[in-house]
Amino acid sequence: MDGLRVLQGDAIRVFNEGIGLVLSRWSALQTAVENEWGGRDSKLKAHQLADDVLSWFTISKEPRYIDDLEAILDEGMLSLNVEVEDGSVEEVAENLMVMHEECLEGNFRSIEILKEANLKQAAHPRVAQIVNDDEDEDEDDDNDENIIGASNSSNMDVDIPKSESDMNSVNRPVNGTLPKVAAEADDEWTVVSNRRNKGRKN
Structure with missing residues (x-):
């Protein structure tokens, strides 16, 4: 058990931020929180899931197996009344395991990439929505013209x-x-x- 590497100092803080970034991009989790499928405290349950993941990586003295992490993620989703069967639990678990290994080596690049992606996404969602709305209206206008032309009798x-x-x-x-x-x-x-x-x- 002496060979089990653990995160130290700032690496824990950065890794915790990385966990939050990965979970914030997990659409099944975000949909459950937004729609309060786990009740009014759905957001708290999502935060608890992030805390449980961090604890598993930082406090546990047992060897880390991806199956155990998947079980934690599954339990967290079940607390939100969601049974995930789309393979995303495995994908999220793999991303977290890789990120943890990188952080152990002092490599925080994947977390930086996620931060940049979130900043870009936060800066442009409104513009994208407006563009999409305009496109939808144009399509609707075309459809309305066709319908009006066909029914003008x-x-x-x-x-x-x-x-x-x-x-x-x-x-x-x-x-x-x-x-x-x-x-x-x-x-x-x-x-x-x-x-x-x-x-x-x-």
Whole structure:
């Protein structure tokens, strides 16, 4: 057991930060926390998982096997009511084991890379969201034009409540006489009120 290497001094602090970075990128964990699948204290449970991982690496005097780390990660996810079957537990465990080995050698490069990636991600999510929203709107506009073009027909039927029509039929052509609840717009479109609005005063 004398051959078991342990982290010393600042390496523990940096490794702890690395654990947080790896766990913050684990989508299964983050989704569980954001949606509070583990209850109102889901965030605390995620922090506890990070603490348990750090303790396993730094306090345990037993040899470290990846299966044991996977069990800790599984237990942490189960505390959040999540059973992970996508292979991400194994991937996270492997990343943590490699990071630990690097930290033992004084190599903190992988943690620095994660920090840089998080900074870039934090600096650009809003811009990316706006760009995505604009693209979605453009696509929606194109789809709306296609739908409008396909449905712009004088044979379109409109439901008219029986009490507002002298006709016995429920359907009638749009280009016919419109009931009082409808208003004609400048572009020759007709706005018809919803049945749910009938009887309500605006």
